[in-house]
Amino acid sequence: MTRILVTGGHSGIGLSALRHIIAASHPSLPPPYHIILLSRDPQSSIVAQARQDLVQTSQRFNSPEHASNLFLDVRQMDLSSLASVRRLATELVTQFETEGVRLDLLLLNAAVAKANRNLVKDEDHQDWKKDHDVLSDDQGWYEETACVNHVAHLVLLHLLSPIISKAPSQASDGEQATRTFDTRIVFTSSALHSKLKNLDALDSYFSRSSFQSSDPWSLLDTYAASKFLQMVGIRSYRRRLEVHLGRSSSVEVIEQTVPRIEVVAVQPGFVPQTGLSRESSLLKRLVMTYLLPLMPFATSLDDAGDCVAQACYRPLQDFPTTTTTNASTGKPGADPSRNQDGYNDDGWADDVESGVKSRLLAKKEGVLVSLSPDPRAGDLRLQEKWWPSQLSDG
Numbered sequence: 001m002t003r004i005l006v007t008g009g010h011s012g013i014g015l016s017a018l019r020h021i022i023a024a025s026h027p028s029l030p031p032p033y034h035i036i037l038l039s040r041d042p043q044s045s046i047v048a049q050a051r052q053d054l055v056q057t058s059q060r061f062n063s064p065e066h067a068s069n070l071f072l073d074v075r076q077m078d079l080s081s082l083a084s085v086r087r088l089a090t091e092l093v094t095q096f097e098t099e100g101v102r103l104d105l106l107l108l109n110a111a112v113a114k115a116n117r118n119l120v121k122d123e124d125h126q127d128w129k130k131d132h133d134v135l136s137d138d139q140g141w142y143e144e145t146a147c148v149n150h151v152a153h154l155v156l157l158h159l160l161s162p163i164i165s166k167a168p169s170q171a172s173d174g175e176q177a178t179r180t181f182d183t184r185i186v187f188t189s190s191a192l193h194s195k196l197k198n199l200d201a202l203d204s205y206f207s208r209s210s211f212q213s214s215d216p217w218s219l220l221d222t223y224a225a226s227k228f229l230q231m232v233g234i235r236s237y238r239r240r241l242e243v244h245l246g247r248s249s250s251v252e253v254i255e256q257t258v259p260r261i262e263v264v265a266v267q268p269g270f271v272p273q274t275g276l277s278r279e280s281s282l283l284k285r286l287v288m289t290y291l292l293p294l295m296p297f298a299t300s301l302d303d304a305g306d307c308v309a310q311a312c313y314r315p316l317q318d319f320p321t322t323t324t325t326n327a328s329t330g331k332p333g334a335d336p337s338r339n340q341d342g343y344n345d346d347g348w349a350d351d352v353e354s355g356v357k358s359r360l361l362a363k364k365e366g367v368l369v370s371l372s373p374d375p376r377a378g379d380l381r382l383q384e385k386w387w388p389s390q391l392s393d394g
């Protein structure tokens, strides 16, 4: 059984990716599937449609005798409510520990783009009281884009760590022998993250000192900034994961006790017609829905889903590396001094000692390749500053 947890899996790119994962039935993520869809409104008609869509996909791509190849499990979780994230995570850990199983794939795909600044509150008073940081005030308030696109997914990962970083079971399912990871964690990223020009924007949009600000708020700029914040969080998480798993001097010890965890960020391309633009003006939405999808720079929903799906199942060594130019020397190769967290030209450094591997993937000329991440997100001070303080002990 392949166990998949997904946020934002009932619509847009996330749903398209699930269709492709089921259709591909790749040896890394083979059927049967237990897919846990995390949705803020499990009873909504859009979730019902997604359910029907995935069942039909499973029936189309798997033989009729395998009609029971898909077990869809829709759970309530709202990423703008950290209390709901904690509740769901606790429930899942209890269930998975009781069943003695682990998660094979986490597809962290949900996101929002807000037309106005909106604050959301962490209702777990005891937790936030002493833990307020740059992202939250002493009343437990967060800016919503930062909470949904950055903080909540990290809280979820942190709390699910017992069923992610659990030692691999011996003589486990055949599927584990044929793939390169025990758990893969895939974040849907955006190329817009590297368009953020001024890092001060992070403070002016998302820090607690900005909560009462009347400065202009732009949906596109704040969304791009939140996706930069997401990259900072992903790299910080990946670095902390290595520390958490510890290092070992012996290959045998690693193979027996350390789970192989792969952390992947994937940029699916520009898909104008998804629900992400729902808070834009009517005119913009009409343009995004009917005009921009026809433009050569737009990516179809199906292609974007395929791209995210490949990031979920294909072995990392399949993705060719693109060569970057070092801005200071003008020569090929990233500047290691600007990538303090261990980044190198071949993607993030694969830490063989801890079993963690990571990549940033995007389509270039029709092929999914491994990219050099924006070195600014490797800044350790930035990673510390924007790491939710409530997770610092973990």
Ligand SMILES: NC(=O)c1ccc[n+]([C@@H]2O[C@H](COP(=O)([O-])OP(=O)(O)OC[C@H]3O[C@@H](n4cnc5c(N)ncnc54)[C@H](OP(=O)(O)O)[C@@H]3O)[C@@H](O)[C@H]2O)c1
Pocket: 007, 008, 009, 010, 011, 012, 013, 014, 038, 039, 040, 041, 046, 077, 078, 079, 080, 081, 108, 109, 110, 111, 112, 148, 188, 189, 190, 191, 267, 268, 269, 270, 271, 272, 274, 275, 276, 277
């Ligand atoms: N579209 C693009 O051009 C593009 C480009 C690059 C990257 N991306 C990324 O692709 C991912 C998917 O976006 P999309 O374009 O497919 O848009 P979408 O259809 O609007 O998908 C966003 C998903 O996130 C869910 N979500 C939003 N707020 C949530 C919350 N508080 N709690 C739980 N779930 C929540 C939405 O569920 P509801 O139905 O409840 O709202 C929806 O399923 C995002 O990470 C986005 O940043 C998109």
